Amino acid sequence: MRAAAAAVGLVFGFTLAWSGMSDPDVIRRGLLFEDLYLFGLFLSALVTAGAGVHLLRRAGARALVTGERIGWETLRPERRHIVGSVLFGLGWSISAACPGPIAAQLGGGLLWSVPTIAGVALGIKLYIVRGRTAARVPAELPVPVT
Amino acid sequence: MRDLLLARPPWFLAGPLLGLCVVALFATINERLGVLGGFSDVVERLSARSLRLGWKGCFLLGLVAGAAVFTVLSGGGRLGSGYGWLTREFSGGTTAALLVASGALVGYGAKTAGGCTSGNGLSGNAIGSRASFAATATFFGTAVAATFVTKLLFGAGV
Numbered sequence: 566m567r568a569a570a571a572a573v574g575l576v577f578g579f580t581l582a583w584s585g586m587s588d589p590d591v592i593r594r595g596l597l598f599e600d601l602y603l604f605g606l607f608l609s610a611l612v613t614a615g616a617g618v619h620l621l622r623r624a625g626a627r628a629l630v631t632g633e634r635i636g637w638e639t640l641r642p643e644r645r646h647i648v649g650s651v652l653f654g655l656g657w658s659i660s661a662a663c664p665g666p667i668a669a670q671l672g673g674g675l676l677w678s679v680p681t682i683a684g685v686a687l688g689i690k691l692y693i694v695r696g697r698t699a700a701r702v703p704a705e706l707p708v709p710v711t
Numbered sequence: 712m713r714d715l716l717l718a719r720p721p722w723f724l725a726g727p728l729l730g731l732c733v734v735a736l737f738a739t740i741n742e743r744l745g746v747l748g749g750f751s752d753v754v755e756r757l758s759a760r761s762l763r764l765g766w767k768g769c770f771l772l773g774l775v776a777g778a779a780v781f782t783v784l785s786g787g788g789r790l791g792s793g794y795g796w797l798t799r800e801f802s803g804g805t806t807a808a809l810l811v812a813s814g815a816l817v818g819y820g821a822k823t824a825g826g827c828t829s830g831n832g833l834s835g836n837a838i839g840s841r842a843s844f845a846a847t848a849t850f851f852g853t854a855v856a857a858t859f860v861t862k863l864l865f866g867a868g869v
Contacts, residue, residue: 569739570766574773575780577732577744582781582788583716584725589795596858605722606729607832613730614837618737628741635741637838640825642845649824650831650846654853656816658861659809661795663817663828664746668771670790672778677794680807682750684814689747689754691815692822 569630578669587669589661596658656688716785733834740766743838745830746774747821800865824850 584606585591595603621635628635640646657663660681662670667685670678719725736744749771756764764772782788793799797806821827824846826835832850835843 566740566766567764567769570736570742570770571773571776573732573735573739573744574749574770575777576735577729577770578774578777578779579781580725580728580732580777581774582778583720583785584722584729585719585789587778588790589797593796593858596855597862598855602719602722606726607828609723609726610728610730610733610833611836613727614733614833615730615839617731617734618837621734621737626738628737628739630739631741633741635737637743639835639838639840640842642842646824646831646842646846647849649820649822650849651853652816652820653824653827654820654850655857656813656818656820657828657850658854658857659797659813660817661797664750664821665774665827665829667814667817668746668749668774669778672775672780673782673788673790674779675790675794677798677806677810680810681814681817684811684816685750685818686754686814687811688815688818688820689751689822690758692819693755693758 566630577665578672581665581669582673586666587662587673587675592657592661592666596661656684712784713786716781717789729833730837733837736770736834742766743830743834744770745826745834746771747818747827747830749774750818751822796861796865820850 581587591600592603594600626635627633660667662681664685667678667681671682733744736742745767748767752765752768753771756762756768794806794810797809801809817827821830824831826832826843826846828850831843831846836847
Protein backbone atom coordinates (compact mmCIF):
# COMPACT_ATOMS: atom_id res chain seq x y z
CA MET A 566 0.00 0.00 0.00
CA ARG A 567 2.71 2.42 1.02
CA ALA A 568 4.84 1.70 -2.05
CA ALA A 569 1.84 2.20 -4.36
CA ALA A 570 1.00 5.49 -2.65
CA ALA A 571 4.61 6.68 -2.88
CA ALA A 572 4.75 5.82 -6.59
CA VAL A 573 1.54 7.74 -7.33
CA GLY A 574 2.88 10.62 -5.22
CA LEU A 575 6.04 10.67 -7.33
CA VAL A 576 4.06 11.20 -10.55
CA PHE A 577 1.74 13.71 -8.87
CA GLY A 578 4.65 15.78 -7.52
CA PHE A 579 6.57 15.67 -10.79
CA THR A 580 3.49 16.87 -12.70
CA LEU A 581 2.71 19.65 -10.18
CA ALA A 582 6.28 20.97 -10.45
CA TRP A 583 6.36 20.62 -14.26
CA SER A 584 3.06 22.45 -14.71
CA GLY A 585 4.32 25.37 -12.60
CA MET A 586 1.86 24.89 -9.74
CA SER A 587 4.67 25.38 -7.21
CA ASP A 588 5.18 28.92 -8.55
CA PRO A 589 3.06 31.30 -6.43
CA ASP A 590 2.81 33.75 -9.36
CA VAL A 591 1.08 31.12 -11.50
CA ILE A 592 -1.54 30.46 -8.80
CA ARG A 593 -2.09 34.16 -8.10
CA ARG A 594 -2.54 35.00 -11.79
CA GLY A 595 -5.00 32.10 -11.98
CA LEU A 596 -7.04 33.34 -9.02
CA LEU A 597 -7.14 36.81 -10.64
CA PHE A 598 -8.30 35.20 -13.95
CA GLU A 599 -5.26 36.69 -15.68
CA ASP A 600 -4.08 33.21 -16.68
CA LEU A 601 -6.69 30.48 -17.11
CA TYR A 602 -4.12 27.65 -17.06
CA LEU A 603 -5.00 26.81 -13.42
CA PHE A 604 -8.66 26.29 -14.32
CA GLY A 605 -7.89 24.30 -17.47
CA LEU A 606 -5.56 22.09 -15.45
CA PHE A 607 -8.01 21.62 -12.58
CA LEU A 608 -11.06 20.92 -14.74
CA SER A 609 -9.29 18.50 -17.09
CA ALA A 610 -7.83 16.69 -14.06
CA LEU A 611 -11.29 16.46 -12.52
CA VAL A 612 -12.96 15.17 -15.69
CA THR A 613 -10.23 12.53 -16.14
CA ALA A 614 -10.41 11.46 -12.50
CA GLY A 615 -14.23 11.33 -12.51
CA ALA A 616 -14.42 9.30 -15.72
CA GLY A 617 -11.66 6.94 -14.58
CA VAL A 618 -12.96 6.13 -11.10
CA HIS A 619 -16.54 5.66 -12.33
CA LEU A 620 -15.37 3.29 -15.08
CA LEU A 621 -13.41 1.28 -12.47
CA ARG A 622 -16.43 1.04 -10.20
CA ARG A 623 -18.83 0.18 -13.01
CA ALA A 624 -16.50 -2.59 -14.22
CA GLY A 625 -16.56 -4.03 -10.69
CA ALA A 626 -12.77 -3.85 -10.61
CA ARG A 627 -10.78 -4.83 -7.54
CA ALA A 628 -7.88 -2.78 -6.21
CA LEU A 629 -4.62 -4.30 -7.47
CA VAL A 630 -2.77 -4.18 -4.14
CA THR A 631 -5.49 -4.63 -1.54
CA GLY A 632 -7.95 -6.76 -3.56
CA GLU A 633 -10.95 -4.75 -2.30
CA ARG A 634 -13.77 -4.01 -4.70
CA ILE A 635 -13.35 -0.40 -5.82
CA GLY A 636 -16.00 1.85 -4.35
CA TRP A 637 -16.63 4.76 -2.02
CA GLU A 638 -19.06 6.52 0.23
CA THR A 639 -19.87 10.20 -0.06
CA LEU A 640 -20.91 12.78 2.50
CA ARG A 641 -23.61 15.40 2.58
CA PRO A 642 -22.45 18.99 2.97
CA GLU A 643 -22.19 20.09 6.60
CA ARG A 644 -21.31 23.39 8.21
CA ARG A 645 -17.70 22.29 8.71
CA HIS A 646 -17.17 21.87 4.95
CA ILE A 647 -18.11 25.52 4.39
CA VAL A 648 -16.38 27.06 7.43
CA GLY A 649 -13.21 25.04 6.85
CA SER A 650 -13.14 25.91 3.16
CA VAL A 651 -13.48 29.65 3.86
CA LEU A 652 -10.39 29.46 6.12
CA PHE A 653 -8.60 27.25 3.61
CA GLY A 654 -9.45 29.63 0.74
CA LEU A 655 -8.04 32.61 2.67
CA GLY A 656 -4.79 30.76 3.37
CA TRP A 657 -4.59 29.58 -0.25
CA SER A 658 -5.04 33.15 -1.50
CA ILE A 659 -2.34 34.70 0.71
CA SER A 660 0.26 31.96 0.27
CA ALA A 661 -0.76 31.34 -3.36
CA ALA A 662 -0.17 27.68 -2.61
CA CYS A 663 -2.23 24.74 -1.37
CA PRO A 664 -0.84 21.51 0.18
CA GLY A 665 0.26 19.82 -3.08
CA PRO A 666 2.19 22.81 -4.41
CA ILE A 667 3.61 23.55 -0.93
CA ALA A 668 5.12 20.05 -0.85
CA ALA A 669 6.29 20.47 -4.47
CA GLN A 670 8.00 23.75 -3.46
CA LEU A 671 9.95 21.85 -0.82
CA GLY A 672 10.97 19.25 -3.41
CA GLY A 673 11.98 22.08 -5.73
CA GLY A 674 14.30 23.48 -3.06
CA LEU A 675 12.30 26.66 -2.45
CA LEU A 676 13.17 27.60 1.14
CA TRP A 677 10.07 29.78 1.49
CA SER A 678 8.10 26.53 1.72
CA VAL A 679 9.59 25.96 5.21
CA PRO A 680 7.54 28.66 7.03
CA THR A 681 4.43 27.60 5.08
CA ILE A 682 4.91 23.94 6.06
CA ALA A 683 5.47 24.99 9.69
CA GLY A 684 2.15 26.86 9.48
CA VAL A 685 0.33 23.88 7.94
CA ALA A 686 1.67 21.59 10.69
CA LEU A 687 0.62 24.13 13.33
CA GLY A 688 -2.90 24.34 11.84
CA ILE A 689 -3.26 20.55 11.78
CA LYS A 690 -1.97 20.26 15.36
CA LEU A 691 -4.39 22.96 16.49
CA TYR A 692 -7.29 21.09 14.85
CA ILE A 693 -6.32 17.83 16.55
CA VAL A 694 -5.86 19.43 19.98
CA ARG A 695 -9.15 21.31 19.65
CA GLY A 696 -10.93 18.09 18.66
CA ARG A 697 -9.56 16.33 21.75
CA THR A 698 -10.65 19.17 24.01
CA ALA A 699 -14.12 19.22 22.46
CA ALA A 700 -14.42 15.45 22.89
CA ARG A 701 -13.43 15.70 26.56
CA VAL A 702 -15.81 18.48 27.52
CA PRO A 703 -19.05 16.44 27.62
CA ALA A 704 -17.46 13.87 29.93
CA GLU A 705 -16.40 16.60 32.35
CA LEU A 706 -19.78 18.23 32.53
CA PRO A 707 -21.86 17.17 35.50
CA VAL A 708 -24.61 14.78 34.52
CA PRO A 709 -27.93 16.52 35.09
CA VAL A 710 -30.12 14.72 37.60
CA THR A 711 -33.77 14.66 36.66
CA MET B 712 14.98 16.92 -22.28
CA ARG B 713 15.82 20.03 -20.30
CA ASP B 714 14.08 22.33 -22.79
CA LEU B 715 11.01 20.11 -22.81
CA LEU B 716 10.80 20.25 -19.02
CA LEU B 717 11.48 23.98 -18.75
CA ALA B 718 8.53 24.78 -21.02
CA ARG B 719 5.20 24.49 -19.24
CA PRO B 720 3.24 21.50 -20.56
CA PRO B 721 -0.22 22.34 -21.99
CA TRP B 722 -2.98 22.11 -19.37
CA PHE B 723 -4.72 19.39 -21.37
CA LEU B 724 -1.69 17.17 -20.84
CA ALA B 725 -0.76 18.02 -17.24
CA GLY B 726 -4.39 18.07 -16.00
CA PRO B 727 -5.26 14.54 -17.15
CA LEU B 728 -1.93 13.30 -15.72
CA LEU B 729 -2.97 14.63 -12.29
CA GLY B 730 -6.43 13.10 -12.79
CA LEU B 731 -4.88 9.73 -13.62
CA CYS B 732 -3.06 9.85 -10.27
CA VAL B 733 -6.48 9.92 -8.56
CA VAL B 734 -7.57 6.95 -10.70
CA ALA B 735 -4.31 5.09 -10.00
CA LEU B 736 -4.74 5.38 -6.23
CA PHE B 737 -8.26 3.91 -6.46
CA ALA B 738 -7.02 1.22 -8.88
CA THR B 739 -4.22 0.11 -6.56
CA ILE B 740 -5.39 0.68 -2.97
CA ASN B 741 -9.00 1.96 -3.30
CA GLU B 742 -8.22 5.21 -1.50
CA ARG B 743 -8.89 8.90 -2.10
CA LEU B 744 -5.87 10.94 -3.10
CA GLY B 745 -5.35 13.95 -0.82
CA VAL B 746 -2.21 15.86 0.03
CA LEU B 747 -3.45 17.39 3.28
CA GLY B 748 -3.92 13.85 4.59
CA GLY B 749 -0.22 13.28 3.96
CA PHE B 750 0.76 16.31 6.05
CA SER B 751 -1.67 15.22 8.74
CA ASP B 752 -0.21 11.71 8.78
CA VAL B 753 3.31 13.10 9.27
CA VAL B 754 2.17 15.48 12.05
CA GLU B 755 0.29 12.68 13.86
CA ARG B 756 3.18 10.19 13.65
CA LEU B 757 5.75 12.76 14.77
CA SER B 758 3.49 13.75 17.68
CA ALA B 759 3.42 10.08 18.67
CA ARG B 760 7.26 10.01 18.41
CA SER B 761 7.04 7.56 15.52
CA LEU B 762 8.49 7.66 12.02
CA ARG B 763 6.40 4.79 10.67
CA LEU B 764 4.27 6.60 8.14
CA GLY B 765 1.01 5.29 6.74
CA TRP B 766 0.18 5.32 3.03
CA LYS B 767 -0.78 9.01 3.18
CA GLY B 768 2.59 10.07 4.54
CA CYS B 769 4.32 7.88 1.93
CA PHE B 770 2.25 9.56 -0.77
CA LEU B 771 3.47 12.95 0.50
CA LEU B 772 7.12 11.82 0.53
CA GLY B 773 6.67 10.54 -3.03
CA LEU B 774 5.23 13.92 -4.03
CA VAL B 775 8.20 15.83 -2.58
CA ALA B 776 10.58 13.39 -4.31
CA GLY B 777 8.71 13.76 -7.63
CA ALA B 778 9.09 17.55 -7.51
CA ALA B 779 12.79 17.10 -6.63
CA VAL B 780 13.27 14.75 -9.60
CA PHE B 781 11.67 17.34 -11.89
CA THR B 782 13.93 20.05 -10.50
CA VAL B 783 17.09 18.01 -11.04
CA LEU B 784 16.12 16.84 -14.56
CA SER B 785 15.17 20.36 -15.64
CA GLY B 786 18.43 21.77 -14.32
CA GLY B 787 17.03 23.71 -11.37
CA GLY B 788 13.41 24.16 -12.37
CA ARG B 789 11.69 27.48 -12.91
CA LEU B 790 11.35 28.71 -9.33
CA GLY B 791 13.24 31.90 -8.48
CA SER B 792 14.56 32.83 -5.05
CA GLY B 793 11.70 35.19 -4.13
CA TYR B 794 8.16 34.27 -3.23
CA GLY B 795 5.77 35.87 -5.72
CA TRP B 796 3.72 38.84 -4.61
CA LEU B 797 4.70 38.47 -0.95
CA THR B 798 8.41 39.18 -1.37
CA ARG B 799 7.61 41.96 -3.86
CA GLU B 800 5.30 43.70 -1.39
CA PHE B 801 6.82 42.86 1.99
CA SER B 802 10.14 42.33 3.76
CA GLY B 803 11.52 38.83 4.24
CA GLY B 804 10.42 38.69 7.89
CA THR B 805 6.87 39.79 7.09
CA THR B 806 6.70 37.29 4.23
CA ALA B 807 7.77 34.46 6.54
CA ALA B 808 5.19 35.51 9.15
CA LEU B 809 2.44 35.71 6.50
CA LEU B 810 3.42 32.28 5.19
CA VAL B 811 3.23 30.73 8.68
CA ALA B 812 -0.19 32.35 9.23
CA SER B 813 -1.59 31.41 5.82
CA GLY B 814 -0.14 27.90 6.15
CA ALA B 815 -1.97 27.57 9.48
CA LEU B 816 -5.22 28.65 7.79
CA VAL B 817 -4.60 26.08 5.04
CA GLY B 818 -3.90 23.30 7.56
CA TYR B 819 -6.67 24.09 10.04
CA GLY B 820 -9.21 24.94 7.33
CA ALA B 821 -8.61 21.87 5.19
CA LYS B 822 -8.67 19.58 8.26
CA THR B 823 -12.02 21.08 9.23
CA ALA B 824 -13.39 20.76 5.68
CA GLY B 825 -12.10 17.20 5.32
CA GLY B 826 -9.84 17.99 2.37
CA CYS B 827 -7.88 20.49 0.33
CA THR B 828 -7.69 21.24 -3.40
CA SER B 829 -6.77 17.62 -4.10
CA GLY B 830 -8.80 15.75 -1.45
CA ASN B 831 -12.06 17.64 -1.95
CA GLY B 832 -11.36 19.49 -5.21
CA LEU B 833 -10.14 16.51 -7.24
CA SER B 834 -10.90 13.22 -5.49
CA GLY B 835 -14.08 14.22 -3.66
CA ASN B 836 -15.65 15.82 -6.71
CA ALA B 837 -14.56 12.92 -8.94
CA ILE B 838 -16.54 10.47 -6.78
CA GLY B 839 -19.52 12.85 -6.79
CA SER B 840 -19.45 13.89 -3.13
CA ARG B 841 -21.85 16.77 -2.49
CA ALA B 842 -19.80 17.80 0.54
CA SER B 843 -16.81 18.19 -1.77
CA PHE B 844 -18.86 20.25 -4.28
CA ALA B 845 -19.81 22.62 -1.46
CA ALA B 846 -16.23 22.76 -0.16
CA THR B 847 -14.75 23.37 -3.62
CA ALA B 848 -17.21 26.13 -4.52
CA THR B 849 -16.48 27.76 -1.16
CA PHE B 850 -12.68 27.64 -1.28
CA PHE B 851 -12.47 28.73 -4.93
CA GLY B 852 -14.93 31.57 -4.27
CA THR B 853 -13.12 32.68 -1.11
CA ALA B 854 -9.67 32.48 -2.70
CA VAL B 855 -10.70 34.45 -5.80
CA ALA B 856 -12.43 37.14 -3.71
CA ALA B 857 -9.54 37.42 -1.22
CA THR B 858 -6.99 37.67 -4.03
CA PHE B 859 -8.91 40.52 -5.69
CA VAL B 860 -9.10 42.26 -2.29
CA THR B 861 -5.33 42.02 -1.74
CA LYS B 862 -4.77 43.24 -5.30
CA LEU B 863 -6.90 46.32 -4.53
CA LEU B 864 -5.14 46.92 -1.21
CA PHE B 865 -1.57 46.44 -2.37
CA GLY B 866 -1.74 47.70 -5.94
CA ALA B 867 0.03 45.76 -8.65
CA GLY B 868 0.76 42.81 -6.38
CA VAL B 869 1.08 40.33 -9.17
